[in-house]
Amino acid sequence: MNLSRSREKTWRTAAAAVLLSAAALTAVTPGEARAGTERTETPVASTSPVAGVTESLVRVKVPLPASAGARPAACDWLSYLRYRASDGPAASADADRILVAQPGILEGAGAFDSVARNTVARAAEQGSHIEFWALDRRSNCLEDRTGIASGDQHAAVDYYYRGKQVQGRTFAGYVTNDRLGWMARLGIEQTVRDQYDLLAAELPDQRLRKQKVLCGGHSLGGVITGYFAAADFDGDRTTKADAGFNQCAGYFALDTTVSTSLADLSGSIPDDTNLPDLGLGYLGTQAGLDTGVLPRSLSAPVLLNPETMTLLAIAGMGAVADPDREADLPDYLPAGVNIDATNRFLFSKDTATFLSGSPSVKDFRLTNAAVLGALMDDQSVPLAFLQSSVGFFDGGPVVDKNFPAANGSEEQPGLFGTEYKAIPDRPDGPLYTWRNYDRVGDADDPGYRSADGTPFTGAGKEVTDIRELARSLAQQPLDFTEQYFPTKLVSDIQFATSPQVKRLVVHPEGLTANPTLTVLAGDGLLAGRVPPELNAVIADGYQHLDVLTAAPEQNDGRPEPVSTHLGRFARNPV
Template sequence: MSVSRTLVAAALVCAGLALPATASAERSELPASTPAGPFADVIKSVVTIDAPLPEEVGPVPAACQQLRYLRYRRDGGPADPQQADAVLVIMPGTLAGAGSLEMHALQVVQNAADRGRSVEYWALDRRGNCIEDRTGLDAGLAANDPKIALDYYYRGLQVGGRTFGGIQKTGQLGYVADFDLRQVTEDYRAVITEGLPDPEFRRSRTFCGGHSLGGALTGLLMAWDFDNDPATRDDAGYDLCAGSIALDSSVALTPETAAAGAGAQIAKAIVGQTVRSVRNAVAANIIPRTFDFGVIGPETMLLLEGIGLNAQLNPDTDAAPLVAATPPTPAVDGAMRLLQSRTWQDAVARTPRLRRQHLSGEALLGAFMDDNSQPLSFIKTSIGSYTGGALLPKVFPFTDGPLMFYPVEDAKPYGWAGHLEPQSTARRGDGRLYTTAASEVTDPQDLARVLHGAPLDFLEQYYSTMLTVDSVLAGAGSRDGDFARLRYTDAALGKPRLSVIAGDGLGQAKQPAGVPGVPSVVEVLPGYDHVDVITASPRQSSGQPERSAKATTDFVLDHTGRDPGPTPAADEAAASDPEVAAAVAQLDMR
């Protein structure tokens, strides 16, 4: 069964080789705080594992020689994860870090605890997060003053004797080109094997998964042949997992995998090149080594985290002074133009209109991320609506699609209603009355907190372009170089699968049927946007538990300890080699 070509688009939009980790690897674990709320039975820590990169990568920051993840577990439950009922190891999506998974993790662990079960949830951070400088954000949070963060990142303010060294440009980050698909897959495996050394526990009680691109990376992990020996199955990726979890994504590498259309044209252009030429272009920085395209790049991701910090500390205070104090760099003003212009005329105006407006801290966050304002589906959440002034429909950057709104009275203060109750909201403008139905699923304060969340945040500011390129090429069917290790492309179909699909997400409701007798659960969530699947509030307007976390908890507890089932077949392309086919025929493969 070959890898789906339609994974190409999903890899672009959803959006380190470590030595094999063992139980003896250097490891540290530090406690971290959990938010107030309904999570009394959950404790959180940051786990760090030494995992040096190969010498040929060259000099890298010391932090990039380690792997990190957030460990959530039941308070009073076993300290040894292999004594838990189950462990979930979850990979974030494109441009995302471990902190993006916090709300989902807290609820899954708490849901299990409410049922008397001990489940752990490990939210992974990829190596690219090692480059970020969190000093200003952490200092601003500690002092309850977001301006400290602004001054640290833009005005040379020293914090703890440290001065910000500036946004690192993609040309400075040669080593990031080595944070490719092979490295991420090896790191994924290293976290699992270091923390869960018992192979039987991994096969029966460890669930691998991810949000967005993280789901696709899980499918690639399960398909990977780590010893690169087609005659054996001693080190196959599918043995790391009892089952898989895809959060508005798909782990299945099959022709039925749905595409998310926004990146289709870019994906098609990349796939038209050879593996070597495209990868060489990234390594040489002809294609930027990090995802840095100005309006979406390290600086604007840092800006968004700062907006989250301000929304948490000053939810109802006019954010205009802070916006005015933000330097008009091409990246910052470009993001304001792209994401917060009502018309093309607004987008090309000398001064972005957002700089003339008076939005509260939460309203500014909503302007960038709520589905009534944000045009890019892979960033959208459903967190509320503007209050306090007239609104008009947005016609930039898209003239069709879902109706979105823009505040038009520049001198008037706008607030934000972060409601979680179904309602019909009237919005008057241009002489007409617009009505939108709202059933918000994410609390804006939860989103604000996890955006900048310490110690590991929501965003991966220096996301490796090579990871997306490799995912595209492997998803298009390439088996050149390291991609020859993708021998078990139907592996995910042979084990229990959960697919949680956002009704207003990336359009992946269709999932492959899989193997007869192997459970495949699909949970479609009407009204959820792509990000809501991992950020939704535990208190929903229906009065029922949040459905993404509930479906995940139910699936894991229902399938823990299940017979792992038959071994997946080798990749058809590899098995077409007569020697490989003969070896495969001697194995117990279906």
Template sequence: MVSQLSRITAVSAAALMVTGLLAAAVPVAEATNTAESGVLRRAETVLETTDGIQASHVSLLAPMPAGTPPHTAACDSIGYMRYRSADGPADPQKADSVVVAQQGTFGNAYNSDSVARNTVRAARSAGRAIEYWTLARRGNCLNDDTGFDAAKKAGDYRVAVDYYYRGKEVDGRKFAGFTAVRDDPFTAELGLERTLRDQYDLMLHELPDQRIRQSKVFCDGISMGGLVTGLFASWDFDGNPATTADAGHNQCAGFIAQDTFLPSDPLSLKADPVLALVSGLLVGKTHQAVSAGFRNGTLPRTLDGLPVTPPAYFHLQRMAGLAAHLAPGRESDLLRSVPKDPALETLLNVVHAPSYLDFLAGTNGIRDFRHTNEALLGTLVDNNSANIGLLHVNVGAIAGGPLRPRTFPLPGGLSTVPVIGELLSVVAGPEKRVAPASRTALYTWRNYNDVAGVPFTSPGQEVSDIRDLARQLAQGSPIGYWEENFPLKLLADIILAFGGARDGELANIRYENAARNTTKPTLTVLAGNSPVRTVSAILLPKKTITVPGYSHIDVINAAAVQNDGRLDPSGRHVADFVIANTTR
């Protein structure tokens, strides 16, 4: 029994790591799914057409159920970014294939802008019209993008600085603050059931012919999005075990995992009668208590309620991207405008302290040095700068002044240490990291394709274009890059579902490990330098594809053309897989 209980603990820990950021063959449908979507109205807006790829935003009116706590009208809609060949069919059911992608923790639909474009581009080169849809969870409605929209319209990032940090109004609207959503009861309704139901309604409305969904629609997820996709496949959407046409796995032709895995019951707890009973009782009761805590307000409802992940940090990344997009070479004054909130300062210290002495003393932090706007963004996210491996994007190299090694929390380059090297690299990544050493130099940035000769990195380790990242982070409405007010209910539901909870809202997890054990095709693409590959090794399928040099976020953020002259392998693998496994 001790070993059995330890399996429950182990899987919960692994799930928590991946979300950070993170049997038998499944039966086929017995009949056509006749369920109707909850979507009432559709609107599509073309945002841009570049290099033959059209990007549009699709908004679907899908009101929340009666009895839901008060919320804005925007929260009664769901949406997604639609990427397709500009000369391809307008009707998605006539496309050669469609990828439907769930985002990771904190991720909003624009988070996958690069891989969406790269997949469509790779398919175009093969003569195929693939569509790539990046889903925005309903919590996107809680973002206030007023400042981003106004700044882009004015061509001046300081308009957003004034709105978010200096209390200035834009068109009569004033920013309510980063903690405004923290206690909103509506966020307690944004759990796993809501997320899966929204995806199901979206797919039924946009692709009403189930034969098409089963033959050329591929369900995808990055990081935590892979966990959501695995649970989607296992969900019984009509609650009737006698019917399977409505099952999540029968809405997809195949499954894709991008630096993640796709289970609903990773350690097969439900296959063991004793573990099934124990997990159902213990973890199920825990789930009931946790859900009640979110709804009555005794538990924090968003990540803002936790001291380690303030929304102000992800907002700062977006602001740095906006500044780098509009004025990349200008000396940054952004951090001088950002208030010193204790939670934000703590996280900045963890992510950017060069040494333990600096961490304890609060010295030589990111605020203490001069950067161009582009260099500030690079310093915030790059694999050779930031101290948390799961947040890395490999966008180039800092330049313009003397540098010193980073040794907090661990020095880089530890992956070569025998036996434990890869495990040690989980925390801060395997690459060497450096920090500014001069308070007078103006630090600049060398893009991913301009790092030849840099001593602490190499062209094979830099894979994402900082200009693309800046453009994506600068995106305001209708859908941005980060979901700043991420609901803890979703995270808790996933972890407790993996621990065996099958009560209440989780009772419809019926087809255990449907995506993992399916006879349908699956693709798992892993980042070579990501902690996911190491920490989740026992949960990954035997057959995977590893992309060398990529960090966790690079699998969805990599540049279209890599330093070896080839197309982004992440997007290329997805396109090749989809083309090979589309059956009509």
């Protein structure tokens, strides 16, 4: 049964009317929260086809120490998206289990939307009422969702790139390094402390946390979970009730491992980011962050910076509103170094096209869904950690995309992924549409092939609904991406053997103190590189992001494996 086709008309109608959340955060009775804690919880409306799941945005005031320095008031709050069974208990403490997820590099809470909904629904089918908390890192307090929340793609472009107002507000601009001094100390120690403080505020009973909370994450979130498990939070290593591993009944790792090393995440950080040279050492790097000589937020000149990452959500807006309409986004965007360089990098079929800039993305006719597919699909975007399997181009001839790496080349680095890349071949030609994941392999599928005869894709390789990906990008109150990722969070882990970081691993036994579920993308960053003793579940055909975004029903009729195993693990961690 093709659920996505039968719901298409009602999905589009509902999408036009959805509200991201209430117009203003309103205080609620803390209930399970620690007495005196300032807390808000706001319902989030959704057009998701997954029934029986209630979502809310929770904010809890957990101020940074005064030593952190000046920062926006919003940065003294921690936020998460709370997903629970609609017919389950209202209080988190009464849930059967609570999964708490740390995001990966350059990733926000909104990226967990599909896997959270799918897991809560799957657990309910298995007889359990669970919750899924998708955490937002503290630095996401700097993001401004006003333009995206307008629901109007042109208004969003005008807001972020032309200085026009939305609802009486003017975008203050992207935050520059000189205003990020407080992020110079936002490393692994503060990140795991934030998780502990949030759990202690929301679930004050440590014995309950030990019984009901499952700690985990995606990509870098697995490493953060490793540090959390090994941490001590009261300064006394002899008292272990506060130890990280005693806040969790088990661990889960989504295309990652629960560890204290980045070694398993090769390809998750682009080579051209501004990550400090490790030759500086821990103290030199910290001095550079403190003084602002080094950038306090991780970025790269193409796609991976606040200005260009905002484009992903804006592209998602078009695919939500009308996926099959011809897109005008490439023409409507104003010219700029970041945007032009990103478009050229992502939409060049070879080096000559990249250097000349012709033809450009503006020379092709693309639907809104095809624009998003070009930015996020594993047969298009040449960055493995951004890839999802959402279908393929349709409506006209395509050719090999041999930039920045040639298809089939043995020299293609893991950073670009292993899938052959494709690109439309007729500028000023037909309207290129998007064949969604569940239509790949249908009788009318042209079955596009590379010049060497290799099929670009097949039904077994497509797992994510592009409309649901668009909804997660454009209709969540917390971002899918992370515009201001703390450089210190990665540099700390890069310096894992330094005395300053080694001291944070107080309880190394915590890494194996609880049962662990490891779920890997079959075509992801860790494919074929994880020790067999981890007994990892392999999600065949999945890319790195697919473990978060995959549709609840796969196109071969099987239930989605990541959420199925998470639901089982939540019921009985073993």
